[in-house]
Amino acid sequence: MPAESSIDLLITQIDILLIYLARPAVQRQIITALVILSLAWYLPEFMHARAEKRDRGRQAEQTDKPDRSRWLAAIRHLYSPLLSLLLVQLAIWLFIRLGYPVGILESSIILFSMWFVYRFLLMGLYGYLGPEAQPYHRWILMPVFGTIVVVLLTLNTVGLDLIIDASLFTVFGTTVTLRVVFFALVVLYCFVVAAWIIERLLDRVLDARLGHEPGVMNAITTISRYFILLLGVIAVLQVVGLDASTLALIGGGLSVGIGFGLQQIVADFISGLILLFEQAVRPGDVIDLDGEVGVVDKLSTRATTVRTIDNVELIIPNQAFLTNRITTFTKSSAKVRIMVPLGVSYKSNPKQVRQIALQTAARHGLVLKDPEPALLFRSFGDSSLNFDLAVWIDQPSRHSRVRSDLYYMLWDAFTEHDIEIPFPQRDLNLRTGWEQLRSKVVATGPQTPQE
Amino acid sequence: MPKPFRLVSTIFLHKPYLYHVHIRFILLVLLLLMVAGCQTTMTPETPRITGRALLWHGWSDGEADFLEQLVDNFSAINPETRIITIAVPQGELLAQYQASTAQGIGPDLVIGSSDWVRPLVDAGYIRPIQDDAISLDDYRSNTIAALRYQDEMWGYPMALEPVALYYNKDLVTTVPRTLDDLLLDVNEEKSIAFVPRFEEAHWGVQTFGDGLFDEDGNFTLATSGFREWLTWLNEAQSNAGVILNRDGTTLQRLFIEGKIAYYVAKPTELTTIVEAMGEDVLGVTWLPAGPEGASGPLLPVETMMLSTASTKSQAELAITLARYLTNTEQTRTLMRTLNRVPANRQVLVDSRVHPLISGFSQQARTAVTLPNDLDRQDLYTVGDLTYGNVLSGVKTPEEAVCDFGLAVIELQGYGPESYELPPGCSVESPNE
Incomplete structure (x- = not known):
């Protein structure tokens, strides 16, 4: 049998979906699940909005205890999943009494439970960190929860593996499927998040030990970030299934591309690494570059950001620091x-x-x-x-x-103290015309300085 | 506006919420439901067969491709239909079907074993076949019995799967027709091998008696021949030519390598063995008879079953497809191409053209069907233990058969009028 294309497989999945959705048993359960989701989502919001309106006068009282009010606000995360679990159990009880299938509703309990766990973690995070928890929420918990939901839905769908394993395209003889792309993205994302977490940890650890050396801190965190990202890229290539010879081929192609088109960027990149290691310029340094004085704000691998005293940010390619004469006021001492x-x-x-x-x-x-x-x-x-x-x-x-x-x-x-700051004084000697000038002065009245 | 409506409208029609992404998602799903609903309401009014149906099976890749061809032929005849076939690993098929149907999803049609009838009927996952939707005259009584439960038929029989006797023509000149001949024929160089479990080794019970169950489904252990069969097996295992091993894969490999002359197995292994040995060297015949009659292996039937999750129009399409795939023509095609032993007796199995299939087909005539009100898996478990106890010398055949009888009575909850135990074996009352 010829291999089905991805489009055929997608059409097949849509057909299967339509077969399922045509069934009253499925319709009943999906509509019920959606109603539960909507109620669980909006009812607590609505109730909270009303309560907030009613309790507006008590806000001043709450601000006296910021920790308590933060935890109280964080607990709100649990209302929706708890309500959804309660409602779905109620719906299942009702469906069983009516003799309807409940499999989808039962499966949704796992999803709603996952939602509860997710919100519970959010509660802890926001309760502990407050608004600082937002990056952890957005960049770690939310993607992890989304991935788990996708995996759970995929595992329970017979036939979906066909579309997941269908060939999308071929790279250097390696077939890339949706599954491979998914895993590659997950692996890459894990490394990006790991790099971010390690950078933050290093920031904290190094700040305690090297707080007075922001340049060293920046160098260490930047290099560690790029090192982890490099490991991530290698891991992704492994997941995709590219072998060593293929990687060598890609490397060869890239070096040609670098030689022609990316020369300047690579030069800046290498210069950035040299600056990081050499510490010629560090964040916080005051420098004078071509008459423009400013503070080095951020040192990245391609360019360096300098903030002038006019609060204007200059983005200067790193290569300029190695090829031009730079005056630094703070290299060994800031005085x-x-x-x-x-x-x-x-x-x-x-x-x-x-x-x-x-x-x-x-x-x-x-x-x-x-x-x-x-x-x-x-x-x-x-x-x-x-x-x-x-x-x-x-x-x-x-x-x-x-x-x-x-x-x-x-x-x-x-x-x-009556100390005069003089302006320039001059003595004038008129060799001729003295008589005419005298007559004019007499006519007009003012006295000569001698008078 | 009444208060409840005002509350609902306040929640859902409030502008920030109305335009919220979740509302749009819900509307999209409802739209999909409406589209899917429209598909179903149109079909009953049209005389032509239309609609979509989903078929699940556990066939291997090559078999699945051929099934796909048959389905394509059906779609060519009925151009307004769309049949989707999905292959699920055979070992997971039953569990996947049960889980999906419980949700209301899953296939409209599943190709499974007759052993699944009772659990699926009890769970309400398959629908009965109406009398006018199947021609019962096309099937033997034991085939029908395999699919009959609670006075209803629960599937369309496709193929029969009784064990029979494979033999290597290079090693065997005359096939033994009785157990005595078999024992005289086998030796260290010319051995017979089979798996000593209840399902695979049940064939000898009937050679020594009337079988475990009578026509009314009563448990007739006393006259079944089970004890005698176990005694024969126990004695036979001391013969160097009789290999009893639970590792079926190894036995198949030894047979393919020519180290075993006789091998008892199902027709599901036929394609693999033919591909490995070739048809010329391979023979299949019925199993040897005993003092009380012909061998009686169990008769699993490959069956097409209809899901209760389907809508009426989906079920109608599934019935049409099932009838198409089990008609005489397609059954013959499946026999020729996939070595399926036809359940449809209108298909002539000529022993000169299809000698291997013919062996299984003849064996199926004397095959035994267990009553469907039995819990098969529990029975097989107790039966396996009985074989194991006797062949390992833990219990005598009499003791093991008595234990087996008592366990079956307890499992099935038989009353005294429904069973007949051997002498010296009785059910103790709770007061004793």
Whole structure:
């Protein structure tokens, strides 16, 4: 007999489904199960909405005990499955009394029980973690529950194995079926979730030991994530059934593709790995790349995200960090010196200026005590005595803000102590035209500076 | 609006809920139910055969392909029908059928064994065949008896499956016709092998007596010949030429390899053995007779049974298909192609054309049908224990047969008027 195509098998399954659905016994049970599901789903929601409306005034009281209210909210997860189990038992009792088949309803008990277990776990998760449980809910519990439901439905359906084992396509001589695709996806998903969990665990463990080294933490977690994902890809290829020679063939094809089309991406990827290992740039570092100063936000394998002081994110290919000259303010130490140039009039006492400037700098919260600020006498200017106020800070990304603050503070301090900040002064010598200028000044009235 | 309706409408017609995905899912399922319902209401009014039906079987790949061809032929004659066949592993077929039918799903038609009749009828999973839907004249009385229960017929007989005597023509020149001849004929180089269990070794009971049950279904153990048969077997196993082993697979392999001259087995093994040995070297004949008459193996009948889960139109289509597959022409085709022993006696089995099938067919004439009100599996279990106890020397044939009788009486709840125990064996009352 020629092998049936996937479409034929699908049509066959639809025909079988129609045969079943035409039977009153099946119709009765499915409609009953749907009614139970709807009631179990919406009735608790409806009741909760009404109760919430009624108890709105008590919310302030509940906020005093956040743990209790969180657990109370989490328990709501159980209402629907419990109600469904109760209703389905009631329906089975009624069907048996009426002499109707109850097999589908009995089978649905397993599904409703699974629903209860799922919701029970959700309750524990939300009760324990609160809103932080959402990623575990979405990325672990929900897919696992969905997979179990699919597997349970598949196991109890005779003939479905035909469509599951029908050939979808062939890759390098290996036939890929729906079953293989399903298992491959499950395996890959397991590895993705494992990578995510291990990354979070490493974050916690390393944070306790290497909290002051975010770059090392990032390197370890990133490398471990990619390592687990690589294992996942290998496992998926094993599930699909590709042998070593096929993998070698795929590798050969990929290297040609990499050579031509993906060269830049691979270069960035390799650069990313070098950066991770070498630690030349780490998240949290303040760098200057082509005059743009910013903080390294995230170091990934292809590109690095830098957040500038204008809060603009720059996504820079990793290769740029290895080929360009980078200024880092925080490679070995985060302490940087800021020079604040200032000038005072020749009438000022330099010692008083020094005292006031250093006191002002010391008042700024971000200016370090050690090394202590210093006022350096730079030069006798044309109109002013020129100084440089040198202060140290350990947050290089805020140097502009600190400099601005210091200017404001110095202005106030100098004004308070009558220290003049002069503007440039010039002496003019008129060789000719002095007489005409004098007559005009006399005519208009203003007095000469000599008068 | 009355309060209950207001409550329901508040729950279900509230806008966020109405557009919720679950409501749409429920509407989709209801739509499917309506579509499926429309399919069924149209059929009764049309004179032509229409509709869909599902057939389950436990046949092997090659047999399944041929069955598919027969079904295609049926669909070609009835173009408005769609018959779907699904192969389920033979060992799982009964359990799968029971589980599915309990749910209201499962096939409209299942090809199974007559041994399933009682459990399926008691559970309400198969429907009886009306007298006008089957031609009983086409079948022998023992075939009909295999499918009769509670005065109803419960399936269409397809093929007979009694054990018979396979023999290797290279090793056997004259086939023994009696048990005495058999014992004289066999030796270490020319042995006979069979599985000493109740179902496979029942054939000798009737050679020494009247059989375990009379025509009215009474348990006639005293005159059955069971004790004598067990005695014969116990003595025969000391003969180097008699191999009694519960490992049927090994016995079949030894027979195929030519290390055994005679092998007692069902026709279900015929295709495998023919493929391995070839038809020329293989012979099949009826089992040797005893002092009281011909051998009487049990008669399992491969049967097409109708599900109670089907709608009326599905059942009508299933009946039409079952009648088609068990008619003379298709039965003959199944005999020629798949070595099925025809249950339909209108099919002539010419011993010159089909010598192997003919052997089984002749054996089926003297085969025995157990009453369907017996719980077969319990009976087989007790019977197997009886054979085991005697052949291992744990009990004498008299003791083992008495235990067997008492166990059957207890299992079936027979009253004193329904059984006859051998001398020295009696049912003790609870007060004693």
